[in-house]
Amino acid sequence: MNRRGFIKAASIASLAMALPEKIFGFERTAASTAGNSASQAGPDRGVLSLPGAQTTGSTRGIMLRFAPYQLSLRHSFNLASGSRTTTPDVQVEAVYDGIVGYGEASMPPYLGESVDSVMRFLSKVDLSGFSNPLRLEEILEYVDAVAPDNNAAKAAVDIVLHDLVGKLVGRSWHELWGLSPENAPETSYTIGIDSEEMVRLKMTEADPYNILKVKMGLDRDRETIEIIRSLTDRPICVDVNQGWHSKELALEMCHWLADRNCLFVEQPMPKEQIDDIAWLRERSPLPIIADEAVKRLADLPACLGAYDGINIKLMKSTGLREAHKMATTAKALGLKVMIGCMTETSCGISAAAQLSPLVDWADLDGNLLISNDRFEGATIQNGRITLPASPGIGATLLL
Amino acid sequence: MNRRGFIKAASIASLAMALPEKIFGFERTAASTAGNSASQAGPDRGVLSLPGAQTTGSTRGIMLRFAPYQLSLRHSFNLASGSRTTTPDVQVEAVYDGIVGYGEASMPPYLGESVDSVMRFLSKVDLSGFSNPLRLEEILEYVDAVAPDNNAAKAAVDIVLHDLVGKLVGRSWHELWGLSPENAPETSYTIGIDSEEMVRLKMTEADPYNILKVKMGLDRDRETIEIIRSLTDRPICVDVNQGWHSKELALEMCHWLADRNCLFVEQPMPKEQIDDIAWLRERSPLPIIADEAVKRLADLPACLGAYDGINIKLMKSTGLREAHKMATTAKALGLKVMIGCMTETSCGISAAAQLSPLVDWADLDGNLLISNDRFEGATIQNGRITLPASPGIGATLLL
Secondary structure, three states, X not given: OOOOOOOOHHHHHHHHHHOOHHHHOOOHHHHHHHHXXXXXXXXXXXXXXXXXXXXXXXXXXXXXEEEEOOEEEEEEEEEOOEXXXXXXXXXXXXXXXXXXXXXXXXXXXXHOOOHHHHHHHHHHOOOOOOOOOOOHHHHHHHHHHHOOOOHHHHHHHHHHHHHHHHHHHOOEHHHHOOOOHHHOOXXXXXXXXXXXXXXXXXXXXXXXOOEEEEEOOOOOHHHHHHHHHHHOOOOEEXXXXXXXXXXXXXXXXXXXXXXXXXXXXXOOOOOOOHHHHHHHHHHOOOOEEEOOOOOOHHHOHHHEOOEOEEEEOHHHHOOHHHHHHHHHHHXXXXXXXXXXXXXXXXXXXXXXXXXXXXXXEEOOOHHHHEOOOXXXXXXXXXXXXXXXXXXXXXXXXXX | OOOXXXXXXXXXXXXXXXXXXXXXXXXXXXXXXXXXXXXXXXXXXXXXXXXXXXXEOOOOOOEEEEEEOOEEEEEEEEEOOEEEEEEOEEEEEEEEOOEEEEEEEEOOHHHOOOHHHHHHHHHHOOOOOOOOOOOHHHHHHHHHHHOOOOHHHHHHHHHHHHHHHHHHHOOEHHHHOOOOHHHOOEEEEEEOOOOHHHHHHHHHHOOOOOEEEEEOOXXXXXXXXXXXXXXXXXXXXXXXXXXXXXHHHHHHXXXXXXXXXXXXXXXXXXXXXXXXXXXXXHHOOOOEEEOOOOOOHHHOHHHEOOEOEEEEEHHHHOOHHHHHHHHHHHHHOOOEEEEEOOOOOHHHHHHHHHHHHHOOEEOOOHHHHEOOOOEEOOEEEOOEEEOOOOOEOOOEEOO
16 A cells, blocks of 8 residues: 555644644644644544544534545556546545544546546635534535535545534444345456457456356457356356447347356446347346446436446445435336446445445456555455445545 | 333332342343433433333343333324324333433324233343444344334334433534534414313413414314414414325315415325326425425335425334434435424423424424323423423433
């Protein structure tokens, strides 16, 4: 882990007293107050990090602190749409009544957000007017109205507030949602589109997982599956990322994959081809899951008839609150629910994992794909998501 | 209020030590343990009442205690389907770790449950296997599987557990759901089907309310509205209780009511006439709300196209947990949400009121229609629901 730049709250507070204000970018009194109370509060109440963070709000209400953080990928990430070795990310903290909550925005470029756009959005969010963080509905309605889109930036605020509220109440979110952690599903481990050598290497990393997720949509789809099938019989989830363009090819592939112990096919065709997807769904032996087609709750009703289920990701949904509503609504409508992620630290992953006892399938390996995680939280044990009992989103800053 | 039979926990506990076990119907050690811890716990943690209650479970896990309680109506209650002066009810308590939660089942006869059926159902519910009341999802899944139907009995268990969990966590349910109590809507006051003299009398009782609810579906529909309109211009919600049988009559009435400042029409025709209701909805100037047509979450998708909204009642929905899911799903599907009630004590009404900041309209006057309320909780101030800040469902036993 990259530990540079992450200092205990107490150190920040004392540094803030001694150094010019602009180095830290937040008001000295507020920082020292927040730092002191956080450091008194014990590990469950969180500690400040992010020196040099920008801030909004004040410690009289809820103060937000945020700073860019580039995620380093263990392997270059190849999708139908391109390849990369880092993911831009913004880390966020909320300070309220001596408690520090954590959140993050992860911005894989294809979603249209960037460090700049997220920092710009967060600098407009002023939570000093909200005296009770538990009022998540009205606070997040305000956040949603600050600017359109910016879903990852909104998710960062949502996650940080959920962490704060859970710590205030002294309970984890899976508890507050009434869920049993034993019901958390197995999670899949992602094998990207890669050379045979890399696929074989990743297969050894995937050893602790009972389900594999394979990215498809380039020209080596069958080859990748055949390499994996030469090594293991473990069930495979297939994510096409809109990579197939003909419904006939998609149907042929669904049959071929069904014969090879595949569980479902995610976003087989471009989301705009909804009639083709509905045609495929009627004929496919495998369930068809929406990913790119469903970001937020409002996108969900249109999935009926075209998809068998949805893949919820916090960075698409604007966070946990809307994700929970999406899972509830999808289940009520007879849709399967999957929870996925971007490459994220264990902060975002642990937040998403809180919802996992509600879902049919989980794909929460984004923290395992990076080499500079700042947190520990939800872990994988025997292929299954294991939720920490700690309050909030269950993420602890690595110091 | 009828105070006979409601004794402080400490008195029950000491009586239980002195008197034969069968008088109290619960195990002596359990009762005294529970009584002692509850009496140490202070008012927010609840106190035991219900001497002679039947019990299931044990204080090692969650103990349920329940006893019949007949609600006396202030006025005889006239509906399209009949008339009555009492409502059968079963009061329920849950005891866990020195905390007492409250719940109830109210059984207006047309819903098919009775004191006997509720007591029989509750005697089969054994929560001793659940060591953590926060795991509402798995506990209520178990309760739902104990026997089919029995929705009011299931609601009683759901409410008592929500009260327990809220008290354990130290928060009200509107807080745990992230809602702001200021968003609780105005509630309507119900004017039944009655003589002109009685309608005039009830109108004076309705004075603090800004919205009236008028029961229809007998032969004096227009007359009742005209009497009310001679006295006030306040908006009226109309509840037909399936009383109209012709779609043409229903449409004519909707137009007539729209001209007289009515807000919506609830369950205009028998729920089986769903095609006629869809026909009416396409043409009606007023929104058409489902009541008898929607009990539980599974009934909701069929409403799309036939209704503009749903009336959620805890005694239909099996309680708060499913009611919250119904409200979430309905809003996601663009349906309006109303929360209603049966004649209930302030226990059931306060529980339902916790959800009210989520809804478009509320009709939570069931406690005001009875003369022997055992609780205080949510109140009406200037026509608006006012939620207590106390943890759980916000109901305090009147001692």
